[in-house]
Amino acid sequence: MRWFARIYAIGRVAGRRAFAALLIGVVTVAALAIAVRSESNGPSRAASRAGGARNPESAVSAAARPLPAAPTARAGRAARTAVDPAGEASCDPSTVDRFRAGDTTESTMERIRESPRRFCWSLRPVLAESDDLLRLVDRDHGLEPGYEPTDLVSLAEAHPEIPLRTGNERLTARAAEALADMVLAAERDGIELMVSSAYRDYETQRQLHEYWIERLGRTMAEALSAPAGHSQHQLGTTVDFAPVGRRFGETPQAEWLEQHAWRYGFSLSYPEGYETMTGYNYEPWHYRYVGFAAAYLEREFFSSVQHKMLTFLHENSRDRRSVAFRFHRGGPR
Ligand SMILES: [Zn+2]
Numbered sequence: 001m002r003w004f005a006r007i008y009a010i011g012r013v014a015g016r017r018a019f020a021a022l023l024i025g026v027v028t029v030a031a032l033a034i035a036v037r038s039e040s041n042g043p044s045r046a047a048s049r050a051g052g053a054r055n056p057e058s059a060v061s062a063a064a065r066p067l068p069a070a071p072t073a074r075a076g077r078a079a080r081t082a083v084d085p086a087g088e089a090s091c092d093p094s095t096v097d098r099f100r101a102g103d104t105t106e107s108t109m110e111r112i113r114e115s116p117r118r119f120c121w122s123l124r125p126v127l128a129e130s131d132d133l134l135r136l137v138d139r140d141h142g143l144e145p146g147y148e149p150t151d152l153v154s155l156a157e158a159h160p161e162i163p164l165r166t167g168n169e170r171l172t173a174r175a176a177e178a179l180a181d182m183v184l185a186a187e188r189d190g191i192e193l194m195v196s197s198a199y200r201d202y203e204t205q206r207q208l209h210e211y212w213i214e215r216l217g218r219t220m221a222e223a224l225s226a227p228a229g230h231s232q233h234q235l236g237t238t239v240d241f242a243p244v245g246r247r248f249g250e251t252p253q254a255e256w257l258e259q260h261a262w263r264y265g266f267s268l269s270y271p272e273g274y275e276t277m278t279g280y281n282y283e284p285w286h287y288r289y290v291g292f293a294a295a296y297l298e299r300e301f302f303s304s305v306q307h308k309m310l311t312f313l314h315e316n317s318r319d320r321r322s323v324a325f326r327f328h329r330g331g332p333r
Pocket residue numbers: 233239240286287
């Protein structure tokens with residue numbers, strides 16, 4: 001009976017291998033089918049490029065490209081899980097005309113109308129993100145004094161590879177992980193990104209704001225410091241890189257971030273030339289994590305201006321009867 005047992009064992013292994021091969025085949029075919037569908041949903045590249053050329057204010061090249069592969073396995077996972085499996089959030093390409101423009105300029109709306117299918121295709125994963133990740137926080141839209149992210153981690157403990165100014169900096173787990181990916185990528189390019197400041201609670205922000213008012217007077221302080229409840233730092237997803245100050249804009253760090261931060265889901269909150277719109281002076285050191293999907297959408301359709309995109313999402317999610325799209329969890333407020 002020993003020969004029978006041996007043949008049986010070989011048969012079992014072969015069976016498992018055949019099953020594994022079949023599984024790999026099925027997954028490959030499914031991936032190809034999805035890729036082909038995505039391609040056919042996108043508009044012609046020439047049309048996209050024409051749209052980009054009309055947006056000279058874009059900080060990075062506005063030339064539209066197909067959705068690139070996420071830079072790391074970890075970021076890839078995040079981007080994929082961002083797709084809403086229930087399909088509750090929706091964007092109908094035939095009704096993009098009914099979007100409220102918000103802060104967005106006519107050139108942005110024109111781009112959306114020009115490529116409605118590609119816009120919806122880029123917007124859908126953004127709609128599946130958590131409300132807080134894309135919450136509009138500016139001078140007019142604040143956070144409650146008690147607002148605190150639930151999953152803050154110490155950067156020193158969770159990611160000792162990130163250079164820190166004090167060692168007490170904290171971020172949400174997801175933002176911290178993306179930051180670690182970005183810091184390592186910068187390092188590979190010979191750039192050291194050091195965190196100067198990250199999460200700040202309401203009370204800390206209140207004291208900081210008071211300090212600046214005392215030191216600079218109210219008018220100047222208001223242009224560079226947020227009142228308590230109106231700072232993106234309270235979200236736990238925002239980072240200031242060292243050295244904080246206008247000269248940061250001339251460093252290789254600033255240049256690297258301008259080119260690459262979006263790949264890791266980070267976006268410059270207060271760009272040069274948009275002071276009136278954002279309510280803040282140019283802050284080349286201040287980056288907010290919005291996730292890869294939103295960073296991509298911002299770059300492709302909102303000229304890399306975060307405030308335009310967040311206002312657009314805010315304006316269109318508030319109207320629950322909007323037929324263009326709605327958020328599945330009430331939307332950012
Ligand atoms: Zn800041």
